[in-house]
Amino acid sequence: MKKRTKTLVSGSLAAALSLSLIACSNGEDDKAKGSAKDGELSGEVTLWTASLAGEPFDTYFKNIEKDFEKLHPKLDVVIEDVPQNEMEQKVLTSLTGDDVPDVVNLNPHYMSNIAAQGGLLDLTDAVSDETKDSFVEGPYESGMYDDKLYALPWYLTTTVSWYNNDAFSKAGVSELPTDTKGLYEAAKKVKDATGKPSYFPVINDGNTIMEKMVSIANGTPIVEDGKAKFADNKDLLEFFEATQKMYKEGIIPQEAAEGSIKTGQELYMAGNVSMLEGGVTFLGPIESGAPDVYKASKAGQPLNADDAPVNVAVMNFAVPAKTKNEDAAVALAEYVSNAENQLEFAKTAGTVLPATKKSLEDDYFKNPGDSPKAFGMLEASKSLSRAEVLIPPTENSADLRTATKNIFIQNLQGKLTPKEALKELASEWNKAFEKSDEKVTF
Amino acid sequence: MKSKQNSKIWLYVVMLLITVLTVGPFLITLFMAMKSGSEGIYTSLLPKDPTLSNFVTAFEKANFGLYFMNTAIITAIAIPLNLLFCSLAAYPLARMDFRGRSVVLALIISTMMVPFQLYMAPLFQLAGELGLRNTHIGLVVMQVSTAFGIFLMRQAYLRIPKELEESAYLDGANRFKVWYLVVLPLVKPTLVTLAIFTFMGTWGDYLWPLLNSTESSMYTLSIGLAQLSQNFDGSNLKLISAASILTTIPTLLIFIWLQKYFISGATDGAVKG
Numbered sequence: 001m002k003k004r005t006k007t008l009v010s011g012s013l014a015a016a017l018s019l020s021l022i023a024c025s026n027g028e029d030d031k032a033k034g035s036a037k038d039g040e041l042s043g044e045v046t047l048w049t050a051s052l053a054g055e056p057f058d059t060y061f062k063n064i065e066k067d068f069e070k071l072h073p074k075l076d077v078v079i080e081d082v083p084q085n086e087m088e089q090k091v092l093t094s095l096t097g098d099d100v101p102d103v104v105n106l107n108p109h110y111m112s113n114i115a116a117q118g119g120l121l122d123l124t125d126a127v128s129d130e131t132k133d134s135f136v137e138g139p140y141e142s143g144m145y146d147d148k149l150y151a152l153p154w155y156l157t158t159t160v161s162w163y164n165n166d167a168f169s170k171a172g173v174s175e176l177p178t179d180t181k182g183l184y185e186a187a188k189k190v191k192d193a194t195g196k197p198s199y200f201p202v203i204n205d206g207n208t209i210m211e212k213m214v215s216i217a218n219g220t221p222i223v224e225d226g227k228a229k230f231a232d233n234k235d236l237l238e239f240f241e242a243t244q245k246m247y248k249e250g251i252i253p254q255e256a257a258e259g260s261i262k263t264g265q266e267l268y269m270a271g272n273v274s275m276l277e278g279g280v281t282f283l284g285p286i287e288s289g290a291p292d293v294y295k296a297s298k299a300g301q302p303l304n305a306d307d308a309p310v311n312v313a314v315m316n317f318a319v320p321a322k323t324k325n326e327d328a329a330v331a332l333a334e335y336v337s338n339a340e341n342q343l344e345f346a347k348t349a350g351t352v353l354p355a356t357k358k359s360l361e362d363d364y365f366k367n368p369g370d371s372p373k374a375f376g377m378l379e380a381s382k383s384l385s386r387a388e389v390l391i392p393p394t395e396n397s398a399d400l401r402t403a404t405k406n407i408f409i410q411n412l413q414g415k416l417t418p419k420e421a422l423k424e425l426a427s428e429w430n431k432a433f434e435k436s437d438e439k440v441t442f
Numbered sequence: 443m444k445s446k447q448n449s450k451i452w453l454y455v456v457m458l459l460i461t462v463l464t465v466g467p468f469l470i471t472l473f474m475a476m477k478s479g480s481e482g483i484y485t486s487l488l489p490k491d492p493t494l495s496n497f498v499t500a501f502e503k504a505n506f507g508l509y510f511m512n513t514a515i516i517t518a519i520a521i522p523l524n525l526l527f528c529s530l531a532a533y534p535l536a537r538m539d540f541r542g543r544s545v546v547l548a549l550i551i552s553t554m555m556v557p558f559q560l561y562m563a564p565l566f567q568l569a570g571e572l573g574l575r576n577t578h579i580g581l582v583v584m585q586v587s588t589a590f591g592i593f594l595m596r597q598a599y600l601r602i603p604k605e606l607e608e609s610a611y612l613d614g615a616n617r618f619k620v621w622y623l624v625v626l627p628l629v630k631p632t633l634v635t636l637a638i639f640t641f642m643g644t645w646g647d648y649l650w651p652l653l654n655s656t657e658s659s660m661y662t663l664s665i666g667l668a669q670l671s672q673n674f675d676g677s678n679l680k681l682i683s684a685a686s687i688l689t690t691i692p693t694l695l696i697f698i699w700l701q702k703y704f705i706s707g708a709t710d711g712a713v714k715g
Binding site for chain 1: 479480481482483484485503504505562563564566567570575649652653656657658665668669670672673678679680681
């Protein structure tokens with residue numbers, strides 16, 4: 001009943017918002033451009049960042065405001081922060097009225113959802129080729145939807161593996177595993193030595209397992225033209241078998257059935273797991289919440305083959321379709337995401353990588369220091385060349401993620417055999433692709 | 443005698459268990475908030491070197507001064523307006539006979555079943571057109587006249603003997619005077635209950651204040667808390683705990699202050715339908 005109500009509510013909400021957006025998209029004539037006729041930018045331009053409130057970001061954005069206003073004296077730049085989880089809802093709601101921001105900081109999922117409803121400006125022709133070429137390919141591709149450019153990449157993190165070196169030393173494990181067999185062996189040794197669970201497979205809302213599946217398949221598409229092709233994939237079967245076995249043997253903790261990175265962080269902080277995969281920002285709460293565990297933390301490449309694709313999590317800048325100051329909005333998006341400002345932002349944040357080629361050449365990323373966070377950043381920058389958005393944005397992504405989460409958990413708990421789980425998952429994915437009629441390959 | 447003593451012991455055991463279950467999480471949060479920077483949050487329950495620095499940092503980092511002021515202002519607007527409008531709207535529904543009274547009541551109550559997400563977009567548009575964007579009054583449009591409040595007040599009015607009002611009419615009082623001087627003082631506990639509910643609803647309201655504020659200078663405490671917990675670099679649980687405690691303190695104080703009215707008022711709805 002609860003699920004039905006939720007579906008009804010979200011369905012009605014999507015319909016209501018879509019209708020409003022369609023109505024809004026006819027209002028092109030009403031669009032009052034803020035920029036002056038002589039080409040000089042003027043008026044007000046508003047940018048919303050996602051969960052970047054407080055220092056050191058406040059100072060960074062104040063400087064951005066000041067510098068951009070210096071370049072365009074007739075322009076007033078306003079930068080506000082919005083909690084990340086509500087960003088999509090807030091942007092969609094604002095699009096139904098007239099108080100629309102001019103530039104918004106979105107992740108690719110939010111971006112594609114809003115773009116699919118006609119809420120974002122197509123930047124394909126608005127941005128110069130030189131700007132387009134300045135970005136690393138994988139992150140740049142994350143701004144594409146339906147072969148059009150809707151967002152410029154800003155900052156990113158790639159997946160790395162984190163482990164507690166004290167626990168690994170105690171178990172005599174000196175190298176991180178690079179395949180499922182090695183993962184089981186290393187995790188078992190650590191569990192035997194510490195007496196505690198050792199490995200936490202991050203599930204989140206199912207997306208992390210989907211990305212893991214693409215990495216494990218290592219070049220073999222798991223979906224081809226909208227058809228799931230992994231039911232007989234031996235590597236994936238091995239992973240499903242190993243995780244089920246580890247859960248049964250207590251190598252994976254019971255809490256893994258919940259699967260969020262936050263749960264993983266809490267268990268890692270409490271010393272109740274010693275190895276998992278996550279972004280560089282993973283260590284943020286560990287540093288303040290468990291200083292000893294933080295000091296013992298080391299980073300490595302993801303727990304897959306050396307040449308396996310790695311997922312990149314990108315945050316980008318998009319311009320809402322109802323912006324009243326289109327030229328200034330595009331100019332500001334380009335300015336904030338240029339190489340110089342991206343480098344400065346990465347230094348300010350301390351745990352992210354820039355998406356521009358030039359900033360990545362800076363010495364800061366080659367010799368980041370010797371703190372655990374710096375090791376993470378070094379590992380992340382090493383894998384950037386094979387990093388890409390592993391799961392392309394699709395209309396049915398919510399269905400795919402939900403099915404993956406539910407079936408992976410049933411597999412963990414032994415409610416399905418690994419073979420049944422893969423078969424069931426392939427069937428659910430096929431149903432979702434048939435419903436949305438999408439012919440994607442990944 | 444012995445069995446009476448036994449049952450008393452059991453009663454205390456149950457009460458102790460309930461106290462641990464309800465107060466326990468609050469105390470854990472408090473202890474977590476008092477742990478120093480070098481201390482792990484899971485290493486021990488009690489802080490080894492208790493400090494209040496997390497409260498100071500949380501206060502500064504989450505811009506709590508400004509957000510506290512905004513929250514206090516909107517709460518101060520919402521409570522009297524909701525009490526006024528609900529007690530006025532409920533009176534005719536309880537005491538006046540007019541055609542369609544039950545339909546009006548059913549319509550009001552049915553609005554409680556419509557999820558906010560369904561009408562937030564038109565409400566956002568309307569608030570913009572009425573010039574309520576980024577205003578304190580705009581942040582509480584949801585709280586200034588609630589269906590729940592109208593229902594609660596109506597139930598309270600139904601408990602008052604009609605004879606009291608009739609004798610006031612005989613003494614020459616008009617309808618407004620009867621409502622204001624006779625009926626309203628008799629439903630004071632319900633008014634206090636409604637005030638507490640409005641306080642809690644407004645103080646903790648998150649989504650609407652966030653949607654209706656396009657300037658962060660209008661953000662409220664719950665938005666500040668979300669900003670802190672959704673920090674891009676992961677969340678600092680000691681700071682979040684401190685911020686949660688800071689946010690909760692006013693609610694606790696109000697509840698402790700008014701709790702004697704709360705229980706009697708809260709049961710009003712259950713007496714007569």
